[in-house]
Amino acid sequence: MSKRKRKPKSTAASDVSGEESVVLHETAPLQLRYYGDPVLRKRAEPVAEITDAEHQLAEQMLETLYATGNGIGLAATQVGVLKRLIIVDIGEDDDEEYEPLVLFNPQLLSSEGDIVAEEGCLSIPDVTADVKRPERIVVEGIDLQCESVRIEADGLLARVLQHEIDHLNGVLFIDRISGLKRRLLSDELTRLQKAEKPY
Numbered sequence: 001m002s003k004r005k006r007k008p009k010s011t012a013a014s015d016v017s018g019e020e021s022v023v024l025h026e027t028a029p030l031q032l033r034y035y036g037d038p039v040l041r042k043r044a045e046p047v048a049e050i051t052d053a054e055h056q057l058a059e060q061m062l063e064t065l066y067a068t069g070n071g072i073g074l075a076a077t078q079v080g081v082l083k084r085l086i087i088v089d090i091g092e093d094d095d096e097e098y099e100p101l102v103l104f105n106p107q108l109l110s111s112e113g114d115i116v117a118e119e120g121c122l123s124i125p126d127v128t129a130d131v132k133r134p135e136r137i138v139v140e141g142i143d144l145q146c147e148s149v150r151i152e153a154d155g156l157l158a159r160v161l162q163h164e165i166d167h168l169n170g171v172l173f174i175d176r177i178s179g180l181k182r183r184l185l186s187d188e189l190t191r192l193q194k195a196e197k198p199y
């Protein structure tokens with residue numbers, strides 16, 4: 001998921017030493033897949049075992065996310081890998097600082113309430129729309145240490161988690177907006193489908 005504005009993250013690491021970021025980011029970003037790419041409509045497979053390959057994929061996905069500048073979440077599907085893996089880094093929300101999250105086989109256990117908020121997607125550049133989703137959710141998954149984790153989320157975190165889990169099922173946020181609004185976006189979506197990738 002993307003958002004238009006992102007508060008700069010703590011500049012401590014990059015200010016102290018430019019070299020440090022080189023050490024931390026030795027993997028290369030992956031190629032993002034864009035709207036119109038059939039892979040975005042496929043269902044991702046559960047991850048049976050978390051090996052070095054999964055660790056590397058997660059790290060590369062974080063790299064890819066940070067390289068976008070405005071991304072706050074990414075599903076493996078969006079880099080063309082059909083594994084049930086999402087990463088989320090919303091930075092700060094409501095004055096609360098959040099750690100980056102790596103979640104394998106994420107599952108929505110429960111949800112309540114409804115709330116409308118604007119969404120964007122790294123795979124659908126420059127398109128945003130209001131999307132209604134459950135307000136509070138409980139998600140379960142497996143982290144990089146193969147531990148089961150349960151996350152109770154609301155606000156932006158709940159929204160990003162739902163958006164990314166949708167990707168694993170081949171669902172895009174534009175599928176969740178009303179027909180009228182979608183028709184208003186249809187020219188833009190057709191243009192994107194034909195366009196060269198923007199970056």
Ligand SMILES: [Zn+2]
Pocket residue numbers: 001002120121122123163167
């Ligand atoms: Zn997305």
